[in-house]
Amino acid sequence: xxxxxxxxxxxxxxxxxxxxxxxxxxxxxxxxxxxxxxxxxxxxxxxxxxxxxxxxxxxxxxxxxxxxxxxxxxxxxxxxxxxxxxxxxxxxxxxxxxxxxxxxxxxxxxxxxxxxxxxxxxxxxxxxxxxxxxxxxxxxxxxxxxxxxxxxxxxxxxxxxxxxxxxxxxxxxxxxxxxxxxxxxxxxxxxx
Amino acid sequence: xxxxxxxxxxxxxxxxxxxxxxxxxxxxxxxxxxxxxxxxxxxxxxxxxxxxxxxxxxxxxxxxxxxxxxxxxxxxxxxxxxxxxxxxxxxxxxxxxxxxxxxxxxxxxxxxxxxxxxxxxxxxxxxxxxxxxxxxxxxxxxxxxxxxxxxxxxxxxxxxxxxxxxxxxxxxxxxxxxxxxxxxxxxxxxxxxxxxxxxxxxxxxxxxxxxxxxxxxxxxxxxxxxxxxxxxxxxxxxxxxxxxxxxxxxxxxxxxxxxxxxxx
Numbered sequence: 001x002x003x004x005x006x007x008x009x010x011x012x013x014x015x016x017x018x019x020x021x022x023x024x025x026x027x028x029x030x031x032x033x034x035x036x037x038x039x040x041x042x043x044x045x046x047x048x049x050x051x052x053x054x055x056x057x058x059x060x061x062x063x064x065x066x067x068x069x070x071x072x073x074x075x076x077x078x079x080x081x082x083x084x085x086x087x088x089x090x091x092x093x094x095x096x097x098x099x100x101x102x103x104x105x106x107x108x109x110x111x112x113x114x115x116x117x118x119x120x121x122x123x124x125x126x127x128x129x130x131x132x133x134x135x136x137x138x139x140x141x142x143x144x145x146x147x148x149x150x151x152x153x154x155x156x157x158x159x160x161x162x163x164x165x166x167x168x169x170x171x172x173x174x175x176x177x178x179x180x181x182x183x184x185x186x187x188x189x190x191x192x
Numbered sequence: 193x194x195x196x197x198x199x200x201x202x203x204x205x206x207x208x209x210x211x212x213x214x215x216x217x218x219x220x221x222x223x224x225x226x227x228x229x230x231x232x233x234x235x236x237x238x239x240x241x242x243x244x245x246x247x248x249x250x251x252x253x254x255x256x257x258x259x260x261x262x263x264x265x266x267x268x269x270x271x272x273x274x275x276x277x278x279x280x281x282x283x284x285x286x287x288x289x290x291x292x293x294x295x296x297x298x299x300x301x302x303x304x305x306x307x308x309x310x311x312x313x314x315x316x317x318x319x320x321x322x323x324x325x326x327x328x329x330x331x332x333x334x335x336x337x338x339x340x341x342x343x344x345x346x347x348x349x350x351x352x353x354x355x356x357x358x359x360x361x362x363x364x365x366x367x368x369x370x371x372x373x374x375x376x377x378x379x380x381x382x383x384x385x386x387x388x389x390x391x392x393x394x395x396x397x398x399x400x401x402x403x404x405x406x407x408x409x410x411x412x413x414x415x416x417x418x419x420x421x422x423x424x425x426x427x428x429x430x431x432x433x434x435x436x437x438x439x440x441x442x443x444x445x446x447x448x449x450x451x452x453x454x455x456x
Contacts, residue, residue: 008364011441015360018445025271032263040257041250050253058266065270073445127249130242149243150250177204181235184242188235 013077021068032061035078038151039085045146046089048131056092060085076163082143093135133183134176141176144169195232196222203236344393345451348402351386352451355409356444358383362416363432380413387413405447408438 013034019027039060043053063084071080134145143162147153155173159166181188199222205211206219223230358379387410394403412434419427435441 007436008360012360012364014445015356025267028270029263029267032266033259036259036263036266037254040254044250044253045246050256054257054262057262058269061266062270062273065274126242127246130239130246145243149240150247152247174201174204177236177239180239184239185235188238 010077014073017068017071017077020065028065031064035081036061038078039081041151042082042085042143042146043089045131045150046086046093046135048128052092056085056088059088063088076161078161079163086139086143129184129187130180133180136183137176137179141172141179144172145176145180148173195228196226199226199229200232203233207233207237207240340393341396341398344390344396344399345402345454347390347393348399348406349448349451351383351390351406352402352409352444352448354379355383355413356441356448359409359412359435359441363428363435377417380417384410384413384417402447402451405440405443408440409444412440 013031016027016031020031036057039057040053043056043060044050047053047056060081064081067084071077134142137145144158147158147161148155153161155166155169158169162169199219202211202215202219206216211219223233358376362376387406390406393399394406412431416431
Protein backbone atom coordinates (compact mmCIF):
# COMPACT_ATOMS: atom_id res chain seq x y z
CA UNK A 1 0.00 0.00 0.00
CA UNK A 2 1.47 3.39 -0.99
CA UNK A 3 2.19 6.14 1.50
CA UNK A 4 -0.19 8.53 -0.28
CA UNK A 5 -3.02 5.99 -0.20
CA UNK A 6 -2.41 5.54 3.52
CA UNK A 7 -2.62 9.35 3.94
CA UNK A 8 -5.99 9.46 2.16
CA UNK A 9 -7.26 6.61 4.30
CA UNK A 10 -6.27 8.57 7.40
CA UNK A 11 -7.80 11.77 6.04
CA UNK A 12 -11.04 9.87 5.43
CA UNK A 13 -11.06 8.50 8.98
CA UNK A 14 -10.43 11.98 10.37
CA UNK A 15 -13.29 13.32 8.30
CA UNK A 16 -15.58 10.55 9.59
CA UNK A 17 -14.51 11.24 13.16
CA UNK A 18 -15.29 14.92 12.75
CA UNK A 19 -18.74 14.10 11.41
CA UNK A 20 -19.33 11.62 14.23
CA UNK A 21 -18.39 14.30 16.77
CA UNK A 22 -21.05 16.52 15.22
CA UNK A 23 -23.61 13.75 15.78
CA UNK A 24 -23.62 12.07 12.35
CA UNK A 25 -24.76 8.55 13.14
CA UNK A 26 -23.79 7.13 9.72
CA UNK A 27 -20.24 8.40 10.10
CA UNK A 28 -19.86 6.60 13.43
CA UNK A 29 -21.37 3.44 11.97
CA UNK A 30 -18.82 3.58 9.14
CA UNK A 31 -15.98 3.81 11.66
CA UNK A 32 -17.36 0.78 13.52
CA UNK A 33 -17.74 -1.16 10.27
CA UNK A 34 -14.16 -0.37 9.26
CA UNK A 35 -12.49 -1.37 12.51
CA UNK A 36 -14.73 -3.96 14.22
CA UNK A 37 -12.94 -6.95 12.70
CA UNK A 38 -9.52 -5.65 13.75
CA UNK A 39 -10.73 -5.21 17.31
CA UNK A 40 -12.29 -8.67 17.23
CA UNK A 41 -8.96 -10.20 16.14
CA UNK A 42 -7.19 -8.49 19.05
CA UNK A 43 -9.88 -9.49 21.55
CA UNK A 44 -10.08 -13.08 20.36
CA UNK A 45 -6.28 -13.36 20.43
CA UNK A 46 -6.44 -12.45 24.09
CA UNK A 47 -9.59 -14.27 25.23
CA UNK A 48 -10.06 -17.09 22.70
CA UNK A 49 -13.80 -16.83 23.27
CA UNK A 50 -16.24 -15.67 20.60
CA UNK A 51 -18.89 -14.15 22.88
CA UNK A 52 -16.41 -12.41 25.17
CA UNK A 53 -14.65 -10.99 22.11
CA UNK A 54 -17.91 -9.65 20.67
CA UNK A 55 -18.68 -8.00 24.03
CA UNK A 56 -15.22 -6.46 24.04
CA UNK A 57 -15.69 -5.14 20.49
CA UNK A 58 -18.91 -3.46 21.59
CA UNK A 59 -17.34 -2.08 24.75
CA UNK A 60 -14.39 -0.70 22.76
CA UNK A 61 -16.64 1.31 20.45
CA UNK A 62 -18.81 2.52 23.34
CA UNK A 63 -15.61 3.78 24.99
CA UNK A 64 -14.52 5.33 21.68
CA UNK A 65 -17.85 7.14 21.44
CA UNK A 66 -17.36 8.62 24.91
CA UNK A 67 -13.80 9.65 24.09
CA UNK A 68 -14.32 11.00 20.56
CA UNK A 69 -13.39 14.52 21.64
CA UNK A 70 -10.08 13.35 23.06
CA UNK A 71 -8.74 12.21 19.70
CA UNK A 72 -6.18 14.63 18.28
CA UNK A 73 -5.89 14.84 14.49
CA UNK A 74 -2.54 13.68 13.15
CA UNK A 75 -2.17 10.85 15.68
CA UNK A 76 -2.58 7.25 14.54
CA UNK A 77 -6.28 6.53 15.06
CA UNK A 78 -5.82 2.79 14.68
CA UNK A 79 -3.05 2.65 17.30
CA UNK A 80 -5.24 4.71 19.65
CA UNK A 81 -8.26 2.45 19.13
CA UNK A 82 -6.17 -0.70 19.58
CA UNK A 83 -4.82 0.77 22.83
CA UNK A 84 -8.36 1.35 24.13
CA UNK A 85 -9.30 -2.18 23.18
CA UNK A 86 -6.15 -3.71 24.66
CA UNK A 87 -6.80 -1.97 28.00
CA UNK A 88 -10.35 -3.32 28.08
CA UNK A 89 -9.11 -6.85 27.24
CA UNK A 90 -6.51 -6.71 30.02
CA UNK A 91 -9.14 -5.54 32.53
CA UNK A 92 -11.48 -8.27 31.37
CA UNK A 93 -8.84 -11.00 31.77
CA UNK A 94 -7.88 -9.73 35.23
CA UNK A 95 -11.50 -9.72 36.38
CA UNK A 96 -12.11 -13.16 34.90
CA UNK A 97 -9.06 -14.61 36.60
CA UNK A 98 -9.80 -13.01 39.96
CA UNK A 99 -13.38 -14.31 39.78
CA UNK A 100 -12.00 -17.81 39.31
CA UNK A 101 -9.29 -17.61 41.94
CA UNK A 102 -10.81 -15.05 44.25
CA UNK A 103 -7.84 -12.67 44.06
CA UNK A 104 -6.20 -10.29 41.60
CA UNK A 105 -3.19 -11.52 39.63
CA UNK A 106 -0.95 -10.12 36.92
CA UNK A 107 -1.72 -10.58 33.23
CA UNK A 108 1.46 -12.59 32.63
CA UNK A 109 0.18 -15.27 35.00
CA UNK A 110 -2.81 -15.88 32.76
CA UNK A 111 -0.59 -17.58 30.21
CA UNK A 112 1.13 -19.88 32.66
CA UNK A 113 -0.98 -23.03 32.33
CA UNK A 114 0.23 -24.75 29.20
CA UNK A 115 -0.37 -28.47 28.81
CA UNK A 116 2.48 -30.53 27.33
CA UNK A 117 1.82 -33.17 24.71
CA UNK A 118 3.54 -35.84 26.81
CA UNK A 119 1.77 -34.89 30.06
CA UNK A 120 -1.72 -34.67 28.59
CA UNK A 121 -2.05 -35.49 24.88
CA UNK A 122 -5.84 -35.00 24.98
CA UNK A 123 -5.46 -31.38 26.04
CA UNK A 124 -2.61 -30.67 23.59
CA UNK A 125 -4.01 -27.91 21.40
CA UNK A 126 -1.64 -25.83 19.24
CA UNK A 127 -4.14 -22.94 18.92
CA UNK A 128 -4.57 -22.70 22.69
CA UNK A 129 -0.85 -23.01 23.30
CA UNK A 130 0.16 -20.23 20.94
CA UNK A 131 -2.65 -17.97 22.23
CA UNK A 132 -1.51 -18.36 25.84
CA UNK A 133 2.13 -17.89 24.89
CA UNK A 134 1.27 -14.70 22.98
CA UNK A 135 -0.61 -13.44 26.02
CA UNK A 136 2.60 -13.66 28.02
CA UNK A 137 4.51 -11.37 25.63
CA UNK A 138 5.31 -7.75 26.50
CA UNK A 139 2.68 -5.34 25.15
CA UNK A 140 4.39 -4.09 21.97
CA UNK A 141 5.73 -7.50 20.96
CA UNK A 142 2.27 -8.98 21.49
CA UNK A 143 0.60 -6.35 19.31
CA UNK A 144 3.12 -6.81 16.48
CA UNK A 145 2.79 -10.62 16.69
CA UNK A 146 -1.02 -10.43 16.55
CA UNK A 147 -1.09 -7.92 13.68
CA UNK A 148 1.46 -9.91 11.66
CA UNK A 149 0.31 -13.47 12.24
CA UNK A 150 -3.39 -13.21 13.04
CA UNK A 151 -4.37 -10.08 11.07
CA UNK A 152 -2.00 -10.89 8.21
CA UNK A 153 -0.39 -7.44 7.97
CA UNK A 154 3.10 -6.93 6.51
CA UNK A 155 5.86 -5.22 8.50
CA UNK A 156 5.45 -1.99 6.48
CA UNK A 157 1.69 -1.92 7.02
CA UNK A 158 2.10 -2.40 10.78
CA UNK A 159 4.72 0.37 10.83
CA UNK A 160 2.40 2.78 8.99
CA UNK A 161 -0.58 2.04 11.20
CA UNK A 162 1.25 2.21 14.51
CA UNK A 163 3.41 5.12 13.27
CA UNK A 164 6.69 3.43 14.17
CA UNK A 165 9.74 2.51 12.05
CA UNK A 166 9.62 -0.63 9.95
CA UNK A 167 12.94 -1.77 11.47
CA UNK A 168 11.41 -1.52 14.95
CA UNK A 169 8.51 -3.73 13.84
CA UNK A 170 10.95 -6.33 12.51
CA UNK A 171 12.99 -6.33 15.67
CA UNK A 172 9.88 -6.56 17.91
CA UNK A 173 8.66 -9.48 15.83
CA UNK A 174 11.98 -11.29 16.07
CA UNK A 175 12.03 -10.86 19.85
CA UNK A 176 8.41 -12.04 20.08
CA UNK A 177 9.19 -15.24 18.15
CA UNK A 178 12.23 -15.91 20.36
CA UNK A 179 10.13 -15.44 23.48
CA UNK A 180 7.21 -17.56 22.27
CA UNK A 181 9.69 -20.29 21.37
CA UNK A 182 11.20 -20.12 24.86
CA UNK A 183 7.75 -20.26 26.50
CA UNK A 184 6.72 -23.23 24.37
CA UNK A 185 10.07 -25.02 24.74
CA UNK A 186 8.64 -27.75 27.02
CA UNK A 187 5.81 -28.40 24.56
CA UNK A 188 8.06 -28.27 21.49
CA UNK A 189 10.55 -30.68 23.08
CA UNK A 190 14.28 -30.20 23.84
CA UNK A 191 15.95 -27.22 25.53
CA UNK A 192 15.94 -23.50 24.61
CA UNK B 193 24.47 -26.86 22.13
CA UNK B 194 23.62 -23.32 21.05
CA UNK B 195 22.57 -22.26 17.57
CA UNK B 196 24.80 -19.85 15.64
CA UNK B 197 23.70 -16.22 16.10
CA UNK B 198 24.75 -15.11 12.62
CA UNK B 199 22.22 -17.52 11.12
CA UNK B 200 19.31 -17.49 13.60
CA UNK B 201 18.44 -13.87 12.64
CA UNK B 202 17.63 -15.03 9.12
CA UNK B 203 15.42 -18.00 10.04
CA UNK B 204 12.14 -16.08 9.73
CA UNK B 205 13.01 -14.73 6.29
CA UNK B 206 14.30 -18.19 5.28
CA UNK B 207 11.05 -19.89 6.33
CA UNK B 208 9.01 -17.18 4.60
CA UNK B 209 11.05 -17.59 1.39
CA UNK B 210 12.15 -13.94 1.52
CA UNK B 211 15.91 -14.46 1.77
CA UNK B 212 18.30 -13.50 -1.01
CA UNK B 213 19.33 -16.44 -3.20
CA UNK B 214 23.02 -16.46 -2.17
CA UNK B 215 22.22 -16.09 1.53
CA UNK B 216 19.58 -18.81 1.26
CA UNK B 217 22.09 -21.22 -0.30
CA UNK B 218 24.66 -20.33 2.35
CA UNK B 219 22.15 -21.01 5.14
CA UNK B 220 20.98 -24.29 3.58
CA UNK B 221 24.60 -25.45 3.39
CA UNK B 222 25.18 -24.47 7.01
CA UNK B 223 22.09 -26.39 8.13
CA UNK B 224 23.48 -29.58 6.58
CA UNK B 225 26.20 -29.86 9.19
CA UNK B 226 24.92 -27.73 12.16
CA UNK B 227 22.45 -29.78 14.20
CA UNK B 228 21.83 -26.97 16.77
CA UNK B 229 20.69 -24.60 14.03
CA UNK B 230 18.55 -27.34 12.48
CA UNK B 231 16.81 -27.91 15.81
CA UNK B 232 16.32 -24.16 16.27
CA UNK B 233 14.87 -23.80 12.79
CA UNK B 234 12.44 -26.67 13.41
CA UNK B 235 11.19 -25.01 16.59
CA UNK B 236 10.73 -21.67 14.86
CA UNK B 237 8.85 -23.42 12.10
CA UNK B 238 6.65 -25.16 14.70
CA UNK B 239 5.79 -21.78 16.27
CA UNK B 240 4.84 -20.37 12.87
CA UNK B 241 2.65 -23.35 12.08
CA UNK B 242 0.92 -23.03 15.48
CA UNK B 243 0.29 -19.36 14.70
CA UNK B 244 -1.18 -20.27 11.34
CA UNK B 245 -3.44 -22.89 12.93
CA UNK B 246 -4.72 -20.22 15.37
CA UNK B 247 -5.28 -17.87 12.43
CA UNK B 248 -7.32 -20.57 10.74
CA UNK B 249 -9.44 -21.00 13.88
CA UNK B 250 -9.89 -17.22 14.09
CA UNK B 251 -10.99 -17.06 10.46
CA UNK B 252 -13.60 -19.75 11.05
CA UNK B 253 -14.98 -17.96 14.11
CA UNK B 254 -15.11 -14.64 12.24
CA UNK B 255 -17.13 -16.19 9.46
CA UNK B 256 -19.92 -16.92 11.97
CA UNK B 257 -20.32 -13.23 12.90
CA UNK B 258 -22.84 -10.98 11.10
CA UNK B 259 -20.63 -7.87 10.88
CA UNK B 260 -23.24 -5.65 9.24
CA UNK B 261 -25.69 -6.29 12.03
CA UNK B 262 -23.01 -5.84 14.68
CA UNK B 263 -21.97 -2.36 13.51
CA UNK B 264 -25.62 -1.28 13.43
CA UNK B 265 -26.26 -2.69 16.90
CA UNK B 266 -23.21 -0.97 18.39
CA UNK B 267 -24.09 2.39 16.81
CA UNK B 268 -27.68 2.20 18.04
CA UNK B 269 -26.50 1.38 21.54
CA UNK B 270 -24.02 4.27 21.56
CA UNK B 271 -26.73 6.69 20.41
CA UNK B 272 -29.22 5.43 22.97
CA UNK B 273 -26.66 5.89 25.72
CA UNK B 274 -25.81 9.42 24.61
CA UNK B 275 -29.52 10.31 24.51
CA UNK B 276 -30.03 9.00 28.03
CA UNK B 277 -27.08 10.91 29.41
CA UNK B 278 -28.20 14.16 27.75
CA UNK B 279 -31.67 13.81 29.28
CA UNK B 280 -30.47 13.46 32.85
CA UNK B 281 -29.69 17.13 33.64
CA UNK B 282 -33.11 18.23 32.33
CA UNK B 283 -34.82 15.83 34.67
CA UNK B 284 -32.69 17.12 37.54
CA UNK B 285 -33.68 20.76 36.95
CA UNK B 286 -37.31 19.75 36.52
CA UNK B 287 -37.29 17.98 39.87
CA UNK B 288 -35.60 20.93 41.51
CA UNK B 289 -38.25 23.24 40.09
CA UNK B 290 -41.04 21.02 41.32
CA UNK B 291 -39.60 20.74 44.79
CA UNK B 292 -39.12 24.47 45.15
CA UNK B 293 -42.46 26.08 44.14
CA UNK B 294 -42.19 28.73 46.84
CA UNK B 295 -38.74 29.87 45.71
CA UNK B 296 -39.92 29.98 42.12
CA UNK B 297 -42.95 32.13 43.02
CA UNK B 298 -40.72 34.46 45.01
CA UNK B 299 -38.29 34.95 42.13
CA UNK B 300 -41.10 35.68 39.66
CA UNK B 301 -42.65 38.17 42.12
CA UNK B 302 -39.35 39.98 42.55
CA UNK B 303 -38.79 40.26 38.81
CA UNK B 304 -42.32 41.58 38.16
CA UNK B 305 -42.05 44.05 41.05
CA UNK B 306 -38.73 45.32 39.76
CA UNK B 307 -40.07 45.85 36.26
CA UNK B 308 -43.12 47.72 37.54
CA UNK B 309 -41.03 50.08 39.69
CA UNK B 310 -38.69 50.69 36.77
CA UNK B 311 -41.53 51.65 34.41
CA UNK B 312 -43.25 53.91 36.99
CA UNK B 313 -40.27 55.95 38.17
CA UNK B 314 -38.05 56.07 35.11
CA UNK B 315 -37.86 59.53 33.49
CA UNK B 316 -35.46 60.44 30.80
CA UNK B 317 -33.84 63.75 29.67
CA UNK B 318 -33.80 64.60 25.86
CA UNK B 319 -29.98 64.36 25.53
CA UNK B 320 -30.04 61.04 27.33
CA UNK B 321 -32.66 59.84 24.87
CA UNK B 322 -30.49 60.99 21.93
CA UNK B 323 -27.48 59.12 23.32
CA UNK B 324 -29.58 56.05 23.80
CA UNK B 325 -30.85 56.22 20.20
CA UNK B 326 -27.28 56.58 18.84
CA UNK B 327 -26.12 53.64 20.92
CA UNK B 328 -29.07 51.65 19.63
CA UNK B 329 -28.13 52.43 16.01
CA UNK B 330 -24.48 51.49 16.58
CA UNK B 331 -25.58 48.26 18.18
CA UNK B 332 -27.88 47.55 15.25
CA UNK B 333 -25.17 48.09 12.63
CA UNK B 334 -22.79 45.91 14.71
CA UNK B 335 -25.42 43.20 14.81
CA UNK B 336 -25.96 43.31 11.03
CA UNK B 337 -22.21 43.14 10.49
CA UNK B 338 -21.97 40.11 12.79
CA UNK B 339 -24.86 38.37 11.05
CA UNK B 340 -23.21 38.97 7.64
CA UNK B 341 -19.95 37.54 8.92
CA UNK B 342 -21.66 34.51 10.47
CA UNK B 343 -23.48 33.82 7.20
CA UNK B 344 -20.23 34.12 5.24
CA UNK B 345 -18.52 31.73 7.67
CA UNK B 346 -21.30 29.20 7.36
CA UNK B 347 -21.29 29.32 3.57
CA UNK B 348 -17.50 29.01 3.52
CA UNK B 349 -17.61 25.98 5.86
CA UNK B 350 -20.25 24.43 3.63
CA UNK B 351 -18.12 25.08 0.52
CA UNK B 352 -15.02 23.64 2.20
CA UNK B 353 -16.87 20.54 3.40
CA UNK B 354 -18.28 19.78 -0.04
CA UNK B 355 -14.89 20.36 -1.67
CA UNK B 356 -13.17 18.11 0.88
CA UNK B 357 -15.66 15.34 0.30
CA UNK B 358 -15.29 15.58 -3.46
CA UNK B 359 -11.48 15.67 -3.31
CA UNK B 360 -11.41 12.59 -1.10
CA UNK B 361 -13.73 10.73 -3.44
CA UNK B 362 -11.66 11.58 -6.52
CA UNK B 363 -8.30 10.93 -4.92
CA UNK B 364 -9.03 7.65 -3.20
CA UNK B 365 -9.42 5.85 -6.55
CA UNK B 366 -6.71 3.22 -6.83
CA UNK B 367 -7.00 2.29 -10.50
CA UNK B 368 -4.43 3.72 -12.86
CA UNK B 369 -7.10 5.31 -15.02
CA UNK B 370 -10.43 6.33 -13.66
CA UNK B 371 -13.46 8.05 -15.04
CA UNK B 372 -14.33 11.43 -13.72
CA UNK B 373 -18.03 10.67 -13.59
CA UNK B 374 -20.67 13.00 -14.98
CA UNK B 375 -21.89 13.60 -11.47
CA UNK B 376 -18.41 14.55 -10.25
CA UNK B 377 -18.04 16.99 -13.13
CA UNK B 378 -21.42 18.49 -12.28
CA UNK B 379 -20.34 18.87 -8.66
CA UNK B 380 -17.09 20.54 -9.74
CA UNK B 381 -19.07 22.96 -11.92
CA UNK B 382 -21.45 23.70 -9.05
CA UNK B 383 -18.56 24.33 -6.67
CA UNK B 384 -16.93 26.70 -9.18
CA UNK B 385 -20.19 28.65 -9.48
CA UNK B 386 -20.63 28.73 -5.71
CA UNK B 387 -17.11 30.08 -5.36
CA UNK B 388 -17.94 33.01 -7.63
CA UNK B 389 -20.82 34.01 -5.35
CA UNK B 390 -18.70 33.41 -2.28
CA UNK B 391 -15.93 35.76 -3.50
CA UNK B 392 -17.79 38.93 -2.36
CA UNK B 393 -18.21 37.60 1.13
CA UNK B 394 -14.62 36.36 1.31
CA UNK B 395 -13.40 39.95 0.74
CA UNK B 396 -13.84 40.58 4.46
CA UNK B 397 -10.37 40.85 6.06
CA UNK B 398 -11.45 38.45 8.83
CA UNK B 399 -11.82 35.69 6.23
CA UNK B 400 -8.45 36.21 4.56
CA UNK B 401 -7.16 32.74 5.47
CA UNK B 402 -10.33 31.07 4.24
CA UNK B 403 -10.08 33.07 1.01
CA UNK B 404 -6.55 31.78 0.36
CA UNK B 405 -7.54 28.11 0.72
CA UNK B 406 -10.78 28.60 -1.25
CA UNK B 407 -8.75 30.17 -4.07
CA UNK B 408 -6.40 27.16 -4.12
CA UNK B 409 -9.35 24.77 -4.28
CA UNK B 410 -10.90 26.83 -7.07
CA UNK B 411 -7.65 26.65 -9.03
CA UNK B 412 -7.55 22.87 -8.64
CA UNK B 413 -11.16 22.47 -9.69
CA UNK B 414 -10.59 24.74 -12.69
CA UNK B 415 -7.75 22.51 -13.77
CA UNK B 416 -9.85 19.37 -13.19
CA UNK B 417 -12.74 20.81 -15.21
CA UNK B 418 -10.40 21.40 -18.15
CA UNK B 419 -9.07 17.82 -18.16
CA UNK B 420 -10.69 15.12 -20.26
CA UNK B 421 -13.41 13.07 -18.51
CA UNK B 422 -11.08 10.08 -18.32
CA UNK B 423 -8.29 10.89 -15.91
CA UNK B 424 -5.03 9.22 -16.90
CA UNK B 425 -2.85 7.73 -14.15
CA UNK B 426 -0.37 10.57 -14.73
CA UNK B 427 -3.04 13.23 -14.36
CA UNK B 428 -4.46 11.60 -11.25
CA UNK B 429 -0.98 11.39 -9.73
CA UNK B 430 -0.35 15.06 -10.60
CA UNK B 431 -3.57 16.07 -8.85
CA UNK B 432 -2.58 13.94 -5.86
CA UNK B 433 0.83 15.57 -5.75
CA UNK B 434 -0.72 19.01 -5.97
CA UNK B 435 -3.06 18.20 -3.05
CA UNK B 436 -0.19 16.74 -1.04
CA UNK B 437 2.32 19.50 -1.76
CA UNK B 438 -0.13 22.19 -0.80
CA UNK B 439 -1.37 20.06 2.14
CA UNK B 440 -4.82 20.98 0.95
CA UNK B 441 -6.85 18.50 3.00
CA UNK B 442 -5.04 19.40 6.20
CA UNK B 443 -5.46 23.11 5.52
CA UNK B 444 -9.17 22.63 4.83
CA UNK B 445 -9.56 20.90 8.19
CA UNK B 446 -7.67 23.62 10.03
CA UNK B 447 -9.54 26.51 8.40
CA UNK B 448 -12.85 24.75 8.98
CA UNK B 449 -12.03 24.27 12.64
CA UNK B 450 -10.97 27.90 12.98
CA UNK B 451 -14.17 29.09 11.33
CA UNK B 452 -16.32 26.85 13.49
CA UNK B 453 -14.60 28.02 16.66
CA UNK B 454 -14.91 31.69 15.81
CA UNK B 455 -18.57 31.10 15.01
CA UNK B 456 -19.40 30.18 18.60
